[in-house]
Amino acid sequence: MRRENLFIVSWYALAYLIILYYGGSVCPYIDGLGIDRFAVELAAVFIAGLSLRGLLRYTSATRGWHDFAIFAAMAVGLALYNRTNYEFPLASGGKVAVGFTALGFFISTHAYLALQRKMLRSAESFDFLGKSKSSIIQRISAVTIVAVVLSTVTIFLVVDKDLKWLATQQPGAVAYYRPSVLKEIFFVMGVLLALLIGLIVAYSRNLRLLFENQTRTLEDVSQGNLEVAVPVVTNDEFGNIATHTNSMIAGLREKQKIQSVFGKMVSPRIAKRLLADSQHTMSGEKIELTVLMSDVRNFTTLSESISPEALVAMMNRYFTVMVEIIHRHNGEVDKFIGDGILAVFGLGDTEPGPQSAVTAAGEMVAAAAKLTRELGHEIRIGLGIHSGEVIAGRIGSPDRQEYTFIGDTVNTAARLESASKDIGREIVVSKSVFDALSPELKNAAWQAVGALALKGKKNAIETYALGRA
Structure with a gap:
């Protein structure tokens, strides 16, 4: 002044x-x-x-x-x-x-x-x-x-x-x-x-x-800084442009905030797909993907032997490690089902989904063993992997929806994970997954399980298993 x-x-x-x-x-x-x-x-x-x-x-x-x-x-x-x-x-x-x-x-x-x-x-x-x-x-x-x-x-x-x-x-x-x-x-x-x-x-x-x-x-804004604004100092065309620019920045800031929240609720890649759906359609699309289903086998025993606070802390640590491995191999976590994880591979990847999924599964088994030593409680996991056509889309009502993957391929992966308990192996994959692996991965200690009858499936599925007996 x-x-x-x-x-x-x-x-x-x-x-x-x-x-x-x-x-x-x-x-x-x-x-x-x-x-x-x-x-x-x-x-x-x-x-x-x-x-x-x-x-x-x-x-x-x-x-x-x-x-x-x-x-x-x-x-x-x-x-x-x-x-x-x-x-x-x-x-x-x-x-x-x-x-x-x-x-x-x-x-x-x-x-x-x-x-x-x-x-x-x-x-x-x-x-x-x-x-x-x-x-x-x-x-x-x-x-x-x-x-x-x-x-x-x-x-x-x-x-x-x-x-x-x-x-x-x-x-x-x-x-x-x-x-x-x-x-x-x-x-x-x-x-x-x-x-x-x-x-x-x-x-x-x-x-x-x-x-x-x-x-x-x-x-x-073009460099990603959305904490800026154009001062509105005139009520002419420049003021009008500044006002609309600030509204645009506010919209981008809100979209970034929503995307950040989505990134914690769903994978960042899926969040981008949702935000890009400007028409908000509920129609699905068919995609060839590899589905991985994992589960903590001794979860009931764990939940009975430690306090709820310690169990939550342990599972948060477990999920943090497993999600990091999945993301590192370009996988997308679809959802957590209790202590289980449903993930998909091949969503926009250059590397084949089966190769990434099996590599991630091997690291997840090794990480579970490491967490056992770190946390002082035994954590054993089983994984089922299957490749095929899935339906991806927003499922739910107009008021409550989730973007998820459904179809026979998802169900088969879940059945393979369940069968891993009976087989006594940690990783069970279908023949379609095994055939798509690189020679290096095929040279691992795979067990040819043969035709396996899965619950809810009319025809048996050729499977292969890996991991400790």
């Missing part, structure tokens, strides 16, 4: 010096009044104007424009004062009013643009709630028209006054006064031209900042 006040005071001081120099050294209008007296009276007018400015109440959106009214009030006050004390003609007062008004317009516009730059640099926003939208083209056009009209009227009045004054002089004196008249005209034109150029430069700086704020924010 102190810097802003200094900015305004400097503009008022500049206006004071312009009028003082014009009245005391350029224009013969105060002949007989004395420059010292004129300077004191003019200073009193400007001090009164600054005092009035300090008393005014205004909002952030209107700050700066009231300077236009203050200069008009100062012009009226000075004209009335000169008329009352010095009997100056009202025509002279009118010229003073136009000059003051022109200066007030330029200063008020500069003050508003300076405040706008401050908001742009400090990422603050105006509150335009409920205010009608304007157009930047209309605003610039209006400012340009007013500036040109005020400048033209001011120059016209100066030239008109000088011509009338020269007409009262002797013919031989015209040449003598001609340099003074030209000096006055060029001084007024020079001041107005400088103010016009300054106004153009100020508008250019603000437009550059508006573009920079917009592009910088979009660059941050």
